[in-house]
Amino acid sequence: MIEANSQEHTVFAPWNEADKEPFVRIENVTKKFGNFVAIDNISLNIFEREFYALLGPSGCGKTTLLRMLAGFEIPTSGRIIIDGEDMSKVPPHKRPVNMMFQSYALFPHMTVEQNIAFGLKQDHLPKAEIADQVERMINLVKLNAFAKRKPEQLSGGQRQRVALARSLAKNPKMLLLDEPLGALDKKLREETQFELMNIQEKLGITFVIVTHDQEEAMTVSSRIAVMDSGTVAQVAPPAEIYEFPNSRKVADFIGDVNIFEGRVADVQADSAQILINASDVPVRTGRSVEAALGETVWVAVRPEKMIVSLNPPKNMTENVLKGEVWDIGYLGKLSVYHVRLQDKRMVTVAMTNRYRETEHTITWEDSVYVSWAPNASVVLMS
Structure with a gap:
C-alpha cells in the first residue's frame, strides 16, 4: 500500500528559468562503435533534482547515453559536464553518480544489510557511520x-x-537507473513507480531513468527525452509530450493515436481547417498552423478524446467520420472500439465505462459516427 505523502508539492520547472544552471550538460556528444553510430551529436541539459527519463525503443541509444554519464563508455566526440566539471578524464568511481543496474547485481551470499553496506566498506568509512547509513537506507525503502x-x-x-x-x-549527487522496474509484474511496477518518486523527492537527488515503457516515463519523470536512432526527437514534460508531440514518430510512440494525412484548406488566427482522407472530410483544429494553403500535414487525435455514437452529433459539420464497428475490447474501466471508416482505414476510440453494463449499446457491425472537439486535433508537420 502506498502511504500518503503530506509534503506540499510545488511547481518544479528549472528549465524555464533563464538564470538556472544545468546540473548536467551533454554537449554535442557522439558515440561510435566501429562504423555504427549509437549516439549522434546529442545535446541535453539536466537540472538538479530532476527526475529525467530517457525513453525510446530498443537500440535507440538510451542505455549507451546512460553508460556515458556513468563513465562506463567514453564519447567519441563532444563532452559531458556534471556539476560544473568536465568528465572527460574522470573515471566511473570518482564521478558524483551511482548506477542501479537492471539486473540489480546483488551479492547472493550477503544479507540485505551487507549488500547495502558494501560500497561504504569499500570507501573505508568508520563502522559506526556505516551502521547509521545502512539503517537510514533500510528505513527509507x-x-x-x-x-x-x-x-x-x-x-x-x-x-x-x-x-x-x-x-x-x-549519497550520490545523481542516480542513474537502467530499466529498474523491468523485472516486476505490472501492479508492483506501478506501485514502485510512486515509491521511487517519493524517495527522489525526499532526498532531492537528480534521477535519470532509462526505460522503454511510455507509461512509466510519463508517471515518474519531470521531463522526458524521446530518443530515436541515436538522436533526440523531443524533450518536454510528460503532459506536453503527450498532448503536443512535435512529429508523427513521437505521437505514435507515446500512447495510442489516430493519425490522418490531409491538406490545409483554411488558416485562421486561432484555428485551421484540414481536409483529411480520400473524401476530403473537414477537420477543425483548436490552434492555428504555420502552413500554407494546400500543404500536406497530419492530424493526430488520441483515442480517449474521440466519441463513438449511433447517431450523428448535433450541430457538427467538422470532425465527424462515419464508419462501422469492426471490433470491441472491454477493458473494465474502458471500452476500446475499432471503427472501419468509409475509406477502409481503421481508427481506435477509447470510451470510459461510466455505468455498470452487461451489454454494450454499441455492438459489432453497427454503423456509427466518430467525432471529437477541435482542441483534440494536433497538427503535425512531419
Missing part, C-alpha cells in the same frame, strides 16, 4: 523486517528496493 535475509529469500520488489538502497547509500 521500508525493509526493516528483512535486514538479515539474503536475496534469494526476497521477492522481486524487495530485491529491487535493496538495489536502490545500495545505490543511494553513498
Whole structure:
C-alpha cells in the first residue's frame, strides 16, 4: 500500500528559468562503435533534482547515453559536464553518480544489510557511520523486517528496493537507473513507480531513468527525452509530450493515436481547417498552423478524446467520420472500439465505462459516427 505523502508539492520547472544552471550538460556528444553510430551529436541539459527519463525503443541509444554519464563508455566526440566539471578524464568511481543496474547485481551470499553496506566498506568509512547509513537506507525503502535475509529469500520488489538502497547509500549527487522496474509484474511496477518518486523527492537527488515503457516515463519523470536512432526527437514534460508531440514518430510512440494525412484548406488566427482522407472530410483544429494553403500535414487525435455514437452529433459539420464497428475490447474501466471508416482505414476510440453494463449499446457491425472537439486535433508537420 502506498502511504500518503503530506509534503506540499510545488511547481518544479528549472528549465524555464533563464538564470538556472544545468546540473548536467551533454554537449554535442557522439558515440561510435566501429562504423555504427549509437549516439549522434546529442545535446541535453539536466537540472538538479530532476527526475529525467530517457525513453525510446530498443537500440535507440538510451542505455549507451546512460553508460556515458556513468563513465562506463567514453564519447567519441563532444563532452559531458556534471556539476560544473568536465568528465572527460574522470573515471566511473570518482564521478558524483551511482548506477542501479537492471539486473540489480546483488551479492547472493550477503544479507540485505551487507549488500547495502558494501560500497561504504569499500570507501573505508568508520563502522559506526556505516551502521547509521545502512539503517537510514533500510528505513527509507521500508525493509526493516528483512535486514538479515539474503536475496534469494526476497521477492522481486524487495530485491529491487535493496538495489536502490545500495545505490543511494553513498549519497550520490545523481542516480542513474537502467530499466529498474523491468523485472516486476505490472501492479508492483506501478506501485514502485510512486515509491521511487517519493524517495527522489525526499532526498532531492537528480534521477535519470532509462526505460522503454511510455507509461512509466510519463508517471515518474519531470521531463522526458524521446530518443530515436541515436538522436533526440523531443524533450518536454510528460503532459506536453503527450498532448503536443512535435512529429508523427513521437505521437505514435507515446500512447495510442489516430493519425490522418490531409491538406490545409483554411488558416485562421486561432484555428485551421484540414481536409483529411480520400473524401476530403473537414477537420477543425483548436490552434492555428504555420502552413500554407494546400500543404500536406497530419492530424493526430488520441483515442480517449474521440466519441463513438449511433447517431450523428448535433450541430457538427467538422470532425465527424462515419464508419462501422469492426471490433470491441472491454477493458473494465474502458471500452476500446475499432471503427472501419468509409475509406477502409481503421481508427481506435477509447470510451470510459461510466455505468455498470452487461451489454454494450454499441455492438459489432453497427454503423456509427466518430467525432471529437477541435482542441483534440494536433497538427503535425512531419
